[in-house]
Amino acid sequence: MHKLKLYGPLIGLMITILLICDALAFKVVSICGYDFAASGLIFPLGFLFASIITEVYGFTLAGRIIWVQLICQALFILTVNLFVLLPSPEESATTLFYLNLYHNLWRVLIASTTAIMCAYFISDIIMSKLKIYLSGTYFILRFLASNAIGNAILVSISYPINFYHQYSFHHIILISFNTWLYKMIIAFLLFPAALVLTNLVKRMEKLDYFDYGVSYNPMNVFNENIHGENKFNKTSDNKGWHHESYSNK
Numbered sequence: 001m002h003k004l005k006l007y008g009p010l011i012g013l014m015i016t017i018l019l020i021c022d023a024l025a026f027k028v029v030s031i032c033g034y035d036f037a038a039s040g041l042i043f044p045l046g047f048l049f050a051s052i053i054t055e056v057y058g059f060t061l062a063g064r065i066i067w068v069q070l071i072c073q074a075l076f077i078l079t080v081n082l083f084v085l086l087p088s089p090e091e092s093a094t095t096l097f098y099l100n101l102y103h104n105l106w107r108v109l110i111a112s113t114t115a116i117m118c119a120y121f122i123s124d125i126i127m128s129k130l131k132i133y134l135s136g137t138y139f140i141l142r143f144l145a146s147n148a149i150g151n152a153i154l155v156s157i158s159y160p161i162n163f164y165h166q167y168s169f170h171h172i173i174l175i176s177f178n179t180w181l182y183k184m185i186i187a188f189l190l191f192p193a194a195l196v197l198t199n200l201v202k203r204m205e206k207l208d209y210f211d212y213g214v215s216y217n218p219m220n221v222f223n224e225n226i227h228g229e230n231k232f233n234k235t236s237d238n239k240g241w242h243h244e245s246y247s248n249k
Helices: 007-023 038-042 044-057 059-085 095-102 105-133 139-162 169-205
Strands: 028-031 034-037
Touching: 007 038, 007 044, 007 059, 007 105, 028 038, 034 038, 034 139, 034 169, 038 044, 038 169, 044 059, 044 105, 044 139, 044 169, 059 095, 059 105, 105 139, 139 169
Parallel strands: none
Antiparallel strands: 028 034
16 A cells, blocks of 8 residues: 555645635736736646646546545535625625625636536646656656646636626637736746656655556546556566555555
């Protein structure tokens, strides 16, 4: 049984990034005359860690984190939405602010659940399959390709729903494109950090997982019959790479 040291903290980071983005879902930031979704300025960190997790732990464990994120997000949004709709004392100075800001947060749940599920799973599949196809080489190509496609899916699904009735369709397209372009520039700038962190996590976990024979059905990620191979170390008899089962206890 392979004990996972960093898997739990990485789950926490992924959830934190997603909830911060949810809290800023309706905020648009203007920088040098260009409009960006505030959540989109932070979300590249989510794809950074998602790429590292898939590279080190494989698609199955990466997919489990996606489902945990979605469950935590649903609990967060539904709880906030419920409490802003509950009555407050008449003299409360903040009630109207909370109501105006978060009474439509349910739209974020619809948009983000769909977008996150599609973007992360497809991005992880691309990362996983390219790793097998390229025999674990060209990490920069795999990292940027999965980020480009994942981010494109994310902005094309979530922003039209989040900003519906707030901005014109043309303005939403402009915000989406600007934010996607920003994310790709940040992904390129973050690549050295991604490379260093990936190698660090591999050494600490003694894992470098290749998803041979793994099912890419998102509904199967909690199946305990995990296939694939850990190629971090060779077996003692040098007849191949060893299979691993996981434990984060």
